[in-house]
Amino acid sequence: MENSSLLYNLVIYSLAAILMALFVLIEIRYKFNPAVTGLIFFIAVTLLLSLVDSALRKRSRSEALKSFKDFTFSYFEFYLIFIFAAVSSYLPHNFFTDLSAMFVLLFVIVNLFPLMLDASSGGKDPPQYLRRIFEDMKAKMDIKGNVRLRIFESSLMKTALLGGLIRPTVFINEDLLSMLSEDELRSVIAHELAHYKGGDLIRYMGYTLLIYAVLTPLFKFIVSSAGLSPQSGSVTVLLLFIILFLGTLSAFLILIRRKEVRADLIAATYTNPEDLINALIKLYKASEGAPSFLPTHPSLEKRIEFIKRANRDVGG
Numbered sequence: 001m002e003n004s005s006l007l008y009n010l011v012i013y014s015l016a017a018i019l020m021a022l023f024v025l026i027e028i029r030y031k032f033n034p035a036v037t038g039l040i041f042f043i044a045v046t047l048l049l050s051l052v053d054s055a056l057r058k059r060s061r062s063e064a065l066k067s068f069k070d071f072t073f074s075y076f077e078f079y080l081i082f083i084f085a086a087v088s089s090y091l092p093h094n095f096f097t098d099l100s101a102m103f104v105l106l107f108v109i110v111n112l113f114p115l116m117l118d119a120s121s122g123g124k125d126p127p128q129y130l131r132r133i134f135e136d137m138k139a140k141m142d143i144k145g146n147v148r149l150r151i152f153e154s155s156l157m158k159t160a161l162l163g164g165l166i167r168p169t170v171f172i173n174e175d176l177l178s179m180l181s182e183d184e185l186r187s188v189i190a191h192e193l194a195h196y197k198g199g200d201l202i203r204y205m206g207y208t209l210l211i212y213a214v215l216t217p218l219f220k221f222i223v224s225s226a227g228l229s230p231q232s233g234s235v236t237v238l239l240l241f242i243i244l245f246l247g248t249l250s251a252f253l254i255l256i257r258r259k260e261v262r263a264d265l266i267a268a269t270y271t272n273p274e275d276l277i278n279a280l281i282k283l284y285k286a287s288e289g290a291p292s293f294l295p296t297h298p299s300l301e302k303r304i305e306f307i308k309r310a311n312r313d314v315g316g
């Protein structure tokens with residue numbers, strides 16, 4: 001199981017990386033409108049990845065269709081970014097208009113996310129017992145906001161997540177209802193509500209804007225000090241950009257992972273830490289083999305260690 005999931009991830013990652021590199025190369029060489037090529041490119045990637053996914057996992061055609069839907073959904077935000085970037089490149093712009101445009105885009109994406117998930121993965125209201133747990137937890141954590149709970153179907157995202165700022169929503173994959181006990185579900189809900197209470201979505205938006213605000217001038221500065229032209233599209237400029245981008249992306253992921261640990265610790269204070277640990281073990285096992293493009297969550301071992309350590313410190 002370990003080996004096959006490693007091979008699976010390796011194939012999916014390499015394929016995605018090769019296609020991504022191909023796309024960047026085509027963009028630089030031929031300077032097509034990225035809104036058009038971006039859209040074609042991502043549809044091709046989605047189709048190819050879902051075909052490879054179903055071939056590797058030896059799944060039926062209807063399941064392949066489901067995974068296509070999942071991949072389409074997870075790429076939808078990229079379509080938006082490309083179209084937005086392409087259209088806005090024709091408008092007069094400078095660093096600050098770009099920054100504000102990015103803010104608008106992020107805001108749209110963050111709020112479109114729950115609507116998309118609801119529409120694309122059969123969103124429905126939770127059963128009565130879960131709604132009660134959710135309301136209980138909200139009261140316990142002193143949350144007065146209008147955050148709601150929805151159930152969704154997905155064969156790839158076997159998890160719970162928080163989306164939306166205008167209409168914040170905690171989503172739980174339907175499969176979790178049979179996988180987890182009521183107490184484990186309570187812990188998972190507490191974790192998502194901790195994200196909500198901590199304003200983590202706003203933080204992620206802030207981090208993204210910060211990266212843009214740091215990366216753009218830094219890139220321009222290094223390129224011009226090296227006597228290169230950013231427009232030349234030379235391999236050196238491209239490599240430099242990739243190195244800088246990966247560096248800032250790593251910093252971004254470290255910040256995000258810290259928020260995950262924090263949400264775990266808050267959830268563990270409002271629920272039984274053992275339930276949270278058991279839920280995490282089951283969730284990690286269920287998403288074993290599913291492709292995750294960015295390691296936004298710490299490893300299972302680390303999360304369990306943090307929860308246990310914090311619990312020891314408090315409990316003595």
Ligand SMILES: [Zn+2]
Nearest residue numbers: 191195260263
């Ligand atoms: Zn989380």
